[in-house]
Amino acid sequence: MKLGLMTGYSGSTLRIPLDTIKHAESLGYDSVWTAEAYGADAVTTATWILANTSTIKVGTAIMQMPARSPAMAAMTAMSLSHLSGNRFIVGLGASGPQVVEGWHGVPYGKPVTRLKEYIAIMKTIFAREAPATFDGVQYQLPYTGEGATGMGKPLKSILHCNAEIPIFAATITPAGVKAAAEVADGFFPVWMDPGQYHVFEKPVNDGFAAAGNKTLKDFEIAPFVRVIIGDDVEKCMQPIKDNLALYIGGMGARSKNFYNDYAKRLGFEEEAVKIQDLYLDGKKAEAAAVVPDELVDACNLVGPPDRIRDRAQRWLEAGKAGHVSTMLLGADTSKEGLELMAGIVG
Known part of the structure; x- marks a missing residue:
């Protein structure tokens, strides 16, 4: 099992805790994750962290899908992968109707359908096997809907995708988890009881069956976990x-x-x-x-460190079973908490 660190949402001012991130990197943490709502965006902050670190992976938890086209997300991912030595991870989510329609001014649509189509387009662009085309419910390439000129042309990315770029999805509904298990490389279940994997077991297995060739060895589960010492x-x-x-x-x-x-x-x-x-x-x-x-x-x-060590055994057992791949610790995790968890997880 691996450890990651969340950076949280921005407030009225933007501050990235680089000292904390670099300390996590020195402790062997695998990843750090940015977020966005309707203030600072997740990509700019991820870029800043990648530019100021050397080994830790950086992901978005999440990029709001309705805020950018699948092609734009693919371009962003490939660019950051190239510039960072293949350390960027895509994390996608539907957000909610309040933000999507109130802030971005676009229809919320069908979030599960959007996720599947979005990832399919991104993977087509990554593969560069042919110019990208897609005829879906949420997305069409080239676009042929209302207002189209009819001049759209299928295109192949100029930039090559030289390394695999993992794609995670944020979801907790059974339909969403099934879709993530089918088309993504992992998912964020927000919070999670490591002893209750059964909550996700059926949709995960249904997604694997739909994919045809996946198991838990091919799929990461990365819940958010708060660690508060006292x-x-x-x-x-x-x-x-x-x-x-x-x-x-x-x-x-x-x-x-x-x-x-x-x-x-x-x-x-x-x-x-x-x-x-x-x-x-x-x-x-x-x-x-x-x-x-x-x-x-x-x-x-x-609680106290000894209590946390004892309670963490449940997480370690879940890790051995493949039910938890990465514990993503909260942005408020103290230096002591980072070090304690690094010692526990090893």
């Missing part, structure tokens, strides 16, 4: 509870919240309903208080 376990859990309440309670509408559904599949159905009711009623602190300690503990590592 003597007071309850205090360490609090910021995670606040974050989980936001996702389980406030992400999406009452009738359509993928994170709420995911919490239910993990065995916290009653709590998920209460968290959403409270959060949507504006009672955010009360919603966070309902987040079970068991959920926080299952998906994260908190």
